[in-house]
Amino acid sequence: EVQLVESGGNLVQPGGSLRLSCAASGFTFSSYSMNWVRQAPGRGLEWVSYIGGTSSTIYYADSVRGRFTISRDNAKNSLYLQMNGLRAEDTAVYYCARSSGGSWWVSDFWGQGTLVTVSS
């Protein structure tokens, strides 16, 4: 069974940093691309970042480029999102999602999310 478990969400002050983690199990992690998608309270979904299976291809949304860094450790079956320069508008539930094998733009399995709150 595919499982994705996010952690690391917390309350942080504007300008602060936070590192999110996603532990994957139930599939060959290194064979799949991964995404981070966020959802602000009461709002819709927003794609944040993508990383290929070997980390050779990485994409970011304009709203986070230059502040967030996606990475992965295939030996640990883990995905990460380093978030710096956090702003109030970054407040959201952050989901880790697996990309479908043949279509990286499709997230076929999602974790339950971790809440990031940016506030003073």
Next chain:
Amino acid sequence: QSALTQPASVSGSPGQSITISCTGTSSDVGGYNFVSWFQQHPGKAPKLMIYDVSNRPSGVSNRFSGSKSGNTASLTISGLQAEDEADYYCSSYSSSNTHVVFGGGTKLTVL
């Protein structure tokens, strides 16, 4: 403001069919057959229902179907059931710097 436009809400009675639209541009919905649809119940993670316009993942009921015409994609749910009440989001690959775009979501109410 979301890149893709969806109606804020739709409703239907049990057994009826409803359709949710998702309008984009030639840079996303209209340019590629890479539209996905997700179902999200309150407090839960999104669930993939349709990918690449009209394909259903294993385990998804055949009451859910997808289509596309020009810059508008559609999700149709037939034989509405109470458990279908949820938020629905469309998504598409985009040739813009934001490689994946979402709609603002549609709240489906089963009357």
